[in-house]
Amino acid sequence: MKNAKMLAMSTILGSAVFLAACGSEDEANGSDNGSEGSSEELSGQVQGDGSSTVAPIMEAIVEEYAAAQPGVQVSSGVSGTGGGFEKFIAGETSFSNASRPIKEEEEAGLEEEGVEYTEVELGYDGLSVVVNQENDWVDSLTVDELKEMWVETGEEKTWADIRDGWPEEPIEFYSPGTDSGTYDYFNEVILEEDDIVRSATLSEDDNVLVQGVLGSPNAIGYFGYAYYLENKDTLKVVPIDNGEGAVEPNNETIESGEYAPLSRPLFTYVRNDKVAEDPAVADFIMFAIENAGDLAEAVGYVRAPQEVYDEDMATIEELAAE
Amino acid sequence: MRYINHEEVASKTKKRLTKNTIFKGVFAAATTFGLIVLTILLYRIITQGSGYISLDFFTSFASRIPENSGIKAAIAGSIYLMLVVAPVSMFLGVGTAIYLEEYATKNRFNTFIKINISNLAGVPSVVFGLLGLTIFARFFDLGISILAAGLTMSLLILPIIIVASQEAIRAVPNELREASFAMGATKWQTILRVVLPASIPGILTGSILALSRAIGETAPLVVLGIPTILMFMPDGLLSTFTALPMQIFDWTKRPQVEFHDVAAGGIIVLMALLLFMNSIAVFIRNKYQNRY
Numbered sequence: 001m002k003n004a005k006m007l008a009m010s011t012i013l014g015s016a017v018f019l020a021a022c023g024s025e026d027e028a029n030g031s032d033n034g035s036e037g038s039s040e041e042l043s044g045q046v047q048g049d050g051s052s053t054v055a056p057i058m059e060a061i062v063e064e065y066a067a068a069q070p071g072v073q074v075s076s077g078v079s080g081t082g083g084g085f086e087k088f089i090a091g092e093t094s095f096s097n098a099s100r101p102i103k104e105e106e107e108a109g110l111e112e113e114g115v116e117y118t119e120v121e122l123g124y125d126g127l128s129v130v131v132n133q134e135n136d137w138v139d140s141l142t143v144d145e146l147k148e149m150w151v152e153t154g155e156e157k158t159w160a161d162i163r164d165g166w167p168e169e170p171i172e173f174y175s176p177g178t179d180s181g182t183y184d185y186f187n188e189v190i191l192e193e194d195d196i197v198r199s200a201t202l203s204e205d206d207n208v209l210v211q212g213v214l215g216s217p218n219a220i221g222y223f224g225y226a227y228y229l230e231n232k233d234t235l236k237v238v239p240i241d242n243g244e245g246a247v248e249p250n251n252e253t254i255e256s257g258e259y260a261p262l263s264r265p266l267f268t269y270v271r272n273d274k275v276a277e278d279p280a281v282a283d284f285i286m287f288a289i290e291n292a293g294d295l296a297e298a299v300g301y302v303r304a305p306q307e308v309y310d311e312d313m314a315t316i317e318e319l320a321a322e
Numbered sequence: 323m324r325y326i327n328h329e330e331v332a333s334k335t336k337k338r339l340t341k342n343t344i345f346k347g348v349f350a351a352a353t354t355f356g357l358i359v360l361t362i363l364l365y366r367i368i369t370q371g372s373g374y375i376s377l378d379f380f381t382s383f384a385s386r387i388p389e390n391s392g393i394k395a396a397i398a399g400s401i402y403l404m405l406v407v408a409p410v411s412m413f414l415g416v417g418t419a420i421y422l423e424e425y426a427t428k429n430r431f432n433t434f435i436k437i438n439i440s441n442l443a444g445v446p447s448v449v450f451g452l453l454g455l456t457i458f459a460r461f462f463d464l465g466i467s468i469l470a471a472g473l474t475m476s477l478l479i480l481p482i483i484i485v486a487s488q489e490a491i492r493a494v495p496n497e498l499r500e501a502s503f504a505m506g507a508t509k510w511q512t513i514l515r516v517v518l519p520a521s522i523p524g525i526l527t528g529s530i531l532a533l534s535r536a537i538g539e540t541a542p543l544v545v546l547g548i549p550t551i552l553m554f555m556p557d558g559l560l561s562t563f564t565a566l567p568m569q570i571f572d573w574t575k576r577p578q579v580e581f582h583d584v585a586a587g588g589i590i591v592l593m594a595l596l597l598f599m600n601s602i603a604v605f606i607r608n609k610y611q612n613r614y
Contacts, residue, residue, distance in 0.1 A: 047466075047562065049547060052575060059551045060386040066553035075549040075562045077466075078572060087547065092465065205575050207582075230577040299386050300577065 043071035044280035050076070050084025050097030051181050052204075053224050054266045057122050058097055060295035061288045068287065072280045080204075081181030085269075089113055094274040094281050098267045099125065099181030099224075100188070116272040118319065120289060120312045121304045123296030126249035127186060127262040128228035129238040134217035137166045140239040140246035143190065143261065149220070150175075150186075152195040159218065167218075173200035174212040174221030180204060182224060189261040210235070222262075225249055226300030254302040265304065266296075275319045282320035289313045367593075371586025379587060383553045384569060388580035391573075393588055395552055399468070399563035400537055400595075402556050406472025407479070407536050412529050414476065415483030419525075422484075423491040424513055443481035450478040451545025459546060466546055469559040474542050479532040486528020490521035523610040530603040534596050540567040566592050 048058070055078045062074045079087070081098045088096035089109040102119070110117060129146065131138050137159065141149075145162050149171060159166035175196060176182040183202075187193065201212055206223045210231050213221040220238075228237055228249070239246035242260050253259035268288065274281045289312050293303035374391075382392030418439075426432040454474025464470035494517050502512040518525075543565055550572040556563040566588060573585035 045562065047549070049549070055551060055572070056386060056576065059384065062551050062553055063383070063385055066383070070554075073552075073554045073562065075552040075554075075564075077547045077549040078551070079547050083547070090460075206577065207575065224577070227577040230579065295386070 040283075041071055042069050042280045042283055044073070044278060046072060046074045046095070046278075046281050046284050047093050048074070048076040048084075048095040048097065048268070049079050049087050049093045050095075050268070051081040051099040051266070052078040053081075053099040053125060053180070053182060054097035054122065054268065056226065056299040057266065057292065057296050057301060058268070058288075060299055061122075061291060064291060064295065065284055065287050069280075069283065072284060074284055080179045081184065082179055085109075088117075088269065088271075089115070091115070094271055094278070095285065096269045097122075098269060100185045100264065101267070102269060103184075117269050118272055118275070118312075118315055120268050120270060120285065120316070121265045121308050122268055122288065122292040123266050123304055124254050124302040125264055125266055126225040126254040126259050126302070127182065127222050127264065128225050128249050129220065129222045129240060129262070130213055130228060130231075130235040131220050131238055132213055132215075132217045133234065133236050135236060138236075138238055140241050142241040142243075146190050146240070147192070147194075149173075150197055150200075151191055152197045156199070157197070169218045172212070172216050172219040173197050174209040174219060175200045175202050176206060176209065176223060177202045177204040182222075185264050186222060186262075225254065225302070229300050251297075251302050255305065266301065270316070272319055275316060276322045279320070282316065285316050286313065286320070289316065367586045367589050370583045371588070371590045374584050374587035375590060379591075384551070388578060388584050391581075391584045393566060393569060393591060395555060396564050396566045396569035396588070397591065398555050400566045402468045402559075402563060403472050403475065403565055404533060404537060406468060406559065407475045408529075408533055410473065411476035411479050411483055411532065411536075415480050415529065415532075416487050416525055418480075418484045419487030419491055420513060420517075423488055424509065424517065439481050439484050443485060447478055447539055447541045448545055450474055451542030453477065454542060455546050464560065466548055466562060467560045468556055468563050471543060471546055471548060471563075471565070472559075474546065475536040475539065478539065478542060479536050482532040482535070483525075483529050486532070487521070487525045490524025490528065491517060493524065494520045523606055527603045527607045530599055530606070534599040534603075537599070538567055538592060538596060540571055543568050544571070566595075 055076070058076050062076060065072070065074060076095075076097065077084070077087075081100060084093070084096040084098065085102065085106045087093045089106065091113065102117075129141065141162075149157060149162055150173065157171050158168045159171055160168040162171075173196075175186070183196075187196070201209075203209055203212075206227045209221045209223050210227060213219045214231075214234055228235060237248060239248040240259065240262055241247070247253050247259045249259045249263070254263045257263055268285075270281070270285050275285060276282075289309050293306070293309060296303050374388075378390075379392045380397065381394055382390060383394050384396075385391045422432065422436060451474065454470060454477070458464050458470040458473050459466060462470075464473075498516050498520065499512055502516045507515070548564055548568050549562060550564050550568050552562065552564050570585045570588040570592065573581045573588065576582070
């Protein structure tokens with residue numbers, strides 16, 4: 001039995017030593033990076049949560065911020081836009097990432113808790129509608145046609161139902177899950193709150209949607225621009241016609257808003273009281289606004305116009321000065 | 323007088339042998355099927371992920387650039403998590419097992435407890451996540467800390483540890499206990515000096531297997547809302563943290579294929595960790611198992 005005890009002890013000791021080693025190294029890194037950061041050394045904790053679409057931008061911001069202000073521990077989850085707001089309302093987070101504007105009921109929830117917030121734009125995303133590359137008939141879709149396709153009517157839909165001359169093959173639908181901000185946004189601007197077609201495959205993992213569309217010439221799907229960019233060579237993007245000619249999503253058309261109505265801003269919402277009280281929160285959000293444009297482009301999204309960033313920066317600066 | 327009808331036997335032998343061969347084939351196919359799937363999976367994961375495994379992978383935080391991504395925060399978080407789960411779940415689990423096996427009298431209430439423990443072992447892990455979120459994170463206001471997640475995971479594996487420990491304690495022959503009582507030992511002395519030493523290999527084996535389940539479990543962490551974007555090391559039990567399965571889960575959902583490969587690298591590390599823990603369990607079982 002002595003041996004068993006020895007074994008248990010050495011396992012515990014071993015892991016403790018490993019942890020200590022990690023810890024000291026961390027401190028060493030911290031002091032290295034601190035010299036190039038902003039003048040004032042801050043410390044504290046900043047917690048956020050929210051959209052998984054916004055997560056890559058937020059990860060890049062947090063990564064850069066950790067180098068600038070090693071004393072501030074920023075963390076952010078990926079519970080989805082709705083899940084993030086739930087925690088934001090409950091007061092568990094200081095900022096909440098969202099891939100759609102805040103909903104009325106969420107606003108009401110915040111009001112009930114007496115929480116004031118500021119909306120900060122981090123960048124733009126263009127919801128990309130894609131079909132299989134073997135699909136040679138679709139060259140563009142109007143907003144009305146999109147709605148006709150995606151709304152549940154009780155009948156099975158074929159491509160021929162949408163436009164004459166297209167094949168009489170049933171359409172296969174792939175959509176992000178109903179918990180995602182991406183679905184909410186599509187629901188608002190295309191479905192206009194009508195039910196989504198029941199045969200649609202819903203998935204919270206956009207890579208599943210990509211695979212689905214790759215798998216069938218009759219498939220259609222939509223997801224964030226970053227997922228289209230990554231699969232540019234294997235998928236065919238459908239230009240969207242909102243009455244002023246068909247527009248394909250790309251950096252220029254998304255930033256200018258020409259790719260309407262599917263180009264959408266990506267936000268993070270911040271509690272005003274936290275910005276005013278906690279210099280770490282204020283500093284982090286200012287850092288985020290300052291770098292969001294470049295970092296959004298670095299991870300496959302599109303920057304917002306500079307005026308937007310300037311405006312948000314002015315609001316936060318004002319709050320922080322209070 | 324002949325007891326065996328040789329003609330009869332000869333006529334049936336062929337049929338029986340054929341049956342034997344068929345079933346042998348069926349069961350061999352079943353085994354191979356599982357093995358083939360496992361091999362394909364391992365092959366894919368290893369070819370995808372091995373390129374990312376290096377010292378840097380262990381010493382850098384997650385990054386927007388796949389090549390720079392690492393699991394420093396995740397692996398430290400997982401180890402911290404185990405430092406909470408192991409003592410809590412083993413103390414509660416083994417304690418419960420000792421009570422149920424040694425002290426508890428056979429009445430309806432205790433039978434009810436035993437049935438419920440077996441039922442708990444079958445409850446989906448998501449449900450434990452919800453329980454942890456409501457009780458530990460919100461009610462006790464522990465937030466999404468190591469302590470809250472550790473206690474949740476402890477609850478999750480508690481039934482497994484209890485059942486394994488009960489089996490181990492039950493396997494200790496009664497003669498040993500009686501001998502101890504005959505020497506004038508109290509019940510507690512008997513448990514501490516006779517029952518526990520004899521059953522500890524079984525208890526440890528069960529506990530380590532349960533712990534390896536806890537280290538790979540993702541669903542409760544997702545429900546608790548453990549963050550994945552985080553660039554600092556945990557600095558205490560109330561610190562925010564991330565864990566290896568969460569980090570892997572996040573990477574597999576990214577648009578960039580390179581991140582899927584980084585995820586594969588994380589999976590290899592997690593598998594190695596699991597294999598290591600399981601081999602400790604096997605080692606303990608083989609080395610210290612006494613037979614009476």
